[in-house]
Amino acid sequence: MQFQLTEDQRAVRDMVREFAAKEIAPVAAKHDREHSFPMATAKRMGELGLLGITVPEQYGGPGADYVSFALVAEELAVADASHSVIFGANASLSVGPILNFGNEAQKQRYLPGLSSGAILGCYALTESQSGSDAGSLTTTARKEGEHYVVNGAKQFITNGGVADLCVLFARTDSASKDAKGVSAFLVDTKTKGFKVGRNEHKLGLNASYTNQLFFEDMVLPKEALLGREGEGFKIAMATLDTGRIMAAAGSTGIARAAFEASVAYAKERKQFGRPIATNQAIQWKLADMDVTIEAARNLYLKAAWLRDQKQPYTHAASRAKLFASEMAMKATIEAVQIHGGNGYTKDYPVERYMRDIKIFEIFEGTSEIQRLVIARHVVGA
Amino acid sequence: MVKIAVLVKMAPDVTQLKIDPTTLAPRMEGLPWKVSDFDKNAIEAAVKLKEKGQATKITAYTFNGGPNALNLIKEPLAMGCDEAVVLTGPDTDGSGIARVLAEAIKKDGADLVFAGEMSIDRIAGEVGPRVAALLGMPSLVNTQEVLGVEGGKLKATRDGEPAETVEVALPCAATFNDEANKPRLPALMQILGAGKKPIRQVKTSDLGIADATLARKMAMTGNKAPKQERKNILFTGTDAAEQLAAALKKEGVA
Numbered sequence: 001m002q003f004q005l006t007e008d009q010r011a012v013r014d015m016v017r018e019f020a021a022k023e024i025a026p027v028a029a030k031h032d033r034e035h036s037f038p039m040a041t042a043k044r045m046g047e048l049g050l051l052g053i054t055v056p057e058q059y060g061g062p063g064a065d066y067v068s069f070a071l072v073a074e075e076l077a078v079a080d081a082s083h084s085v086i087f088g089a090n091a092s093l094s095v096g097p098i099l100n101f102g103n104e105a106q107k108q109r110y111l112p113g114l115s116s117g118a119i120l121g122c123y124a125l126t127e128s129q130s131g132s133d134a135g136s137l138t139t140t141a142r143k144e145g146e147h148y149v150v151n152g153a154k155q156f157i158t159n160g161g162v163a164d165l166c167v168l169f170a171r172t173d174s175a176s177k178d179a180k181g182v183s184a185f186l187v188d189t190k191t192k193g194f195k196v197g198r199n200e201h202k203l204g205l206n207a208s209y210t211n212q213l214f215f216e217d218m219v220l221p222k223e224a225l226l227g228r229e230g231e232g233f234k235i236a237m238a239t240l241d242t243g244r245i246m247a248a249a250g251s252t253g254i255a256r257a258a259f260e261a262s263v264a265y266a267k268e269r270k271q272f273g274r275p276i277a278t279n280q281a282i283q284w285k286l287a288d289m290d291v292t293i294e295a296a297r298n299l300y301l302k303a304a305w306l307r308d309q310k311q312p313y314t315h316a317a318s319r320a321k322l323f324a325s326e327m328a329m330k331a332t333i334e335a336v337q338i339h340g341g342n343g344y345t346k347d348y349p350v351e352r353y354m355r356d357i358k359i360f361e362i363f364e365g366t367s368e369i370q371r372l373v374i375a376r377h378v379v380g381a
Numbered sequence: 382m383v384k385i386a387v388l389v390k391m392a393p394d395v396t397q398l399k400i401d402p403t404t405l406a407p408r409m410e411g412l413p414w415k416v417s418d419f420d421k422n423a424i425e426a427a428v429k430l431k432e433k434g435q436a437t438k439i440t441a442y443t444f445n446g447g448p449n450a451l452n453l454i455k456e457p458l459a460m461g462c463d464e465a466v467v468l469t470g471p472d473t474d475g476s477g478i479a480r481v482l483a484e485a486i487k488k489d490g491a492d493l494v495f496a497g498e499m500s501i502d503r504i505a506g507e508v509g510p511r512v513a514a515l516l517g518m519p520s521l522v523n524t525q526e527v528l529g530v531e532g533g534k535l536k537a538t539r540d541g542e543p544a545e546t547v548e549v550a551l552p553c554a555a556t557f558n559d560e561a562n563k564p565r566l567p568a569l570m571q572i573l574g575a576g577k578k579p580i581r582q583v584k585t586s587d588l589g590i591a592d593a594t595l596a597r598k599m600a601m602t603g604n605k606a607p608k609q610e611r612k613n614i615l616f617t618g619t620d621a622a623e624q625l626a627a628a629l630k631k632e633g634v635a
C-alpha cells in the first residue's frame with residue numbers, strides 16, 4: 001500500500017495552498033460581509049487551471065486526477081468555503097456531465113472555456129417542489145421538430161447568476177412522473193427565455209451566488225441535448241457522486257481552518273493566569289477535531305482514489321460526504337466555543353466557518369439522503 | 382539567441398525554524414526545504430524576458446540541493462525555465478559553490494546569469510557576484526526592473542532613490558531581491574508539465590573539478606540565535622500610559 005500523495009499531487013496542493021493563503025484569505029471576510037461574488041479570484045482560479053482541473057489536455061485542461069481535484073477543494077475551503085463551492089460548481093458539477101457524457105463537439109465547445117475560466121458553469125437540478133426527490137422535477141423540455149422548448153423554474157442554483165453555461169435537467173417525456181423521463185441539456189445562459197431570479201439571502205456561503213432560474217418558452221437546438229433522452233437522471237446522479245467527494249473535501253477544509261484558529265487562540269488566550277489550552281476540557285475538543293479531520297480526509301481521499309482507479313466509489317463518496325460535513329459542523333461549533341465571546345463576533349473568522357459549513361450537510365444530497373444511500377449498500381436495495 | 386542561466390538554491394524553510402531554548406541553536410531536523418525566495422525573483426525576471434521574446438532558453442542550475450533537489454527543481458521548471466541542471470559534489474563553502482556553478486555554466490554557455498541577491502538561510506550574498514567574476518562578466522547587483530535586452534546590452538534599473546538606469550554589455554550577471562518583481566504562481570498545466578522538461582544530473586567530477594580543491598576554507602563553528610532579553614517592567618497607577626510613553630522615549634523608541 002502506497003499511503004502518500006504523488007509528487008504531482010503534492011505540488012498541486014502546495015500551489016493552491018499558497019494561492020488560497022495569499023489571494024483568497026485576504027478577501028474572504030469582505031465578500032462574506034458584502035455578499036459579493038469574488039469575480040477577480042474566480043477568474044484567477046481559471047488562470048491557474050483549477051476550474052477544469054480534471055479536463056484532459058486535449059480539451060484545454062491540465063488533466064489532473066480526482067485526488068488532486070479533492071485536495072484543491074480542501075485547500076480552497078481553508079481560506080473560504082464560498083470559493084471552494086464556486087470551484088466545485090464549475091470543476092465538478094458543470095465539467096463532469098460534459099466530460100463523462102458529452103459528445104466530441106460538446107466537449108470541444110465547452111471544456112476549454114470552463115477550464116480557463118473564460119466561461120463559468122452552473123448545474124440546475126433542484127426545483128421548489130423537487131429537492132431530495134430530484135426525479136420528480138417538473139421543468140419540461142418539449143420536442144418540436146429540431147428543437148426543444150423549455151418551461152419551468154429552478155431553485156438554489158449555485159453560480160446561477162454569474163454562469164455562462166447551465167447544465168439543465170428537464171422532463172422530455174411528459175407522460176412520465178419519475179426519473180426515467182428526465183434529460184440533460186447544455187444551455188447558453190444568454191438564450192432567449194433564460195431568466196435569472198433572486199440571489200438567495202443565506203445563513204452563510206455569502207460569496208457564492210445561489211439563484212432561482214426561470215425558463216419561459218426557451219428554445220434549444222437539438223444539439224443542446226447531453227447524452228440521450230431519458231438519460232438525464234443517470235447523468236445527474238453520476239455527477240453528484242463526484243460532487244460528494246468535493247463536498248467532503250470542502251468540509252474537511254472548513255474544519256481545518258476552524259481547528260487551526262482554535263489551536264492558535266487556545267494557546268494565546270489566558271484565563272485564570274494560564275493559556276486556556278492548558279485545560280483538559282479544551283485539549284479534548286482539539287484532540288477530537290484533530291482525529292476527526294484526519295479521518296474525514298482519509299475518507300475523501302479513499303473515495304477520490306477509487307474514482308481514479310475506475311472502481312465503484314458511490315458508497316465511499318457518500319460515507320466521506322456524510323462524515324466530513326457532520327464532523328465539520330461539530331468542529332466549527334466547538335471552535336466558536338473555544339473562542340468564547342470573541343468567537344461570536346465578526347472580528348474572528350470562526351463564526352463564518354460555523355455559518356458556512358451548515359449547507360454542506362444539505363446540498364449534494366442531505367445527510368439523511370447519504371444515510372439512505374449508505375444503508376442501501378449495507379442492507380441491499 | 383540570448384541564453385539565461387539562473388542560479389537556484391534549495392534551502393531549509395527558515396520561516397518554520399524553531400530555536401532550541403536552552404542551546405539557542407536552530408533546530409534543523411525535519412525542516413522542509415524549498416527554493417530560496419530571492420531566487421524566484423531571478424527566475425521571474427528571466428521568464429519575463431523570455432515572454433518578451435528577448436531570451437530563447439532558460440536553464441536553472443542548482444548545487445547540492447539536498448535529497449529532494451530533483452523534485453524541488455520542478456518549481457523553477459513550472460515557473461518557466463526550460464531545463465535544469467542538478468549538480469552534486471562534496472560539501473564546500475561559498476567560493477567552492479561559485480566555482481562549481483561557474484564551471485557548469487561555462488560548459489553550457491550563457492549570455493545572462495541571474496541569481497537571487499542572497500539565500501534565505503545563509504544570507505551571505507556572495508555566490509552571484511563570485512560566479513560573475515569567475516566567468517569574467519560584469520555584475521549588476523540590486524537589480525530592480527529588467528527593461529530588456531537590446532543591441533547586446535541588458536537594460537535595467539537599480540534599486541535606490543532615485544533609481545539608476547543602467548546598461549550592461551552581454552554577457553553579464555545580475556542579482557535580484559524581492560523588490561524586483563512578484564514571482565508567479567505556476568498554473569496547474571505548468572506544474573504537471575514540469576516533470577516532462579529535461580533535468581540533467583551532473584557531478585562535480587564530471588566537470589573536471591577535483592574533490593580536494595573544493596575542501597572548505599571557511600566553516601561555521603557555531604550558530605546561536607540572539608538572546609531575547611525582555612525588560613519586564615510593569616507600569617502601574619493612573620498615569621501608567623504616561624510612564625510607558627516616557628520610558629519608550631528614553632529608549633529612543635518613540
Ligand SMILES: Cc1cc2nc3c(=O)[nH]c(=O)nc-3n(C[C@H](O)[C@H](O)[C@H](O)COP(=O)(O)OP(=O)(O)OC[C@H]3O[C@@H](n4cnc5c(N)ncnc54)[C@H](O)[C@@H]3O)c2cc1C
Nearest residue numbers: 123124125126131132156157158210362363364365366368
Ligand atoms: C447554498 C445552496 C446551494 C445549492 N446549490 C445547488 C446547485 O448548484 N444545483 C442544484 O441543483 N441544487 C442546489 N442546491 C439545492 C440542494 O441540493 C437541495 O437543497 C438539497 O438537495 C435538499 O433539497 P430540499 O432543499 O428540497 O430539501 P427537502 O428534500 O425538502 O428535504 C427536507 C428535509 O427532509 C429530509 N428528507 C427528504 N427526503 C427524505 C427521505 N426520503 N428520508 C429521510 N429524510 C428525507 C431531508 O434530508 C431534509 O432534512 C443548493 C442549495 C443551497 C441551499
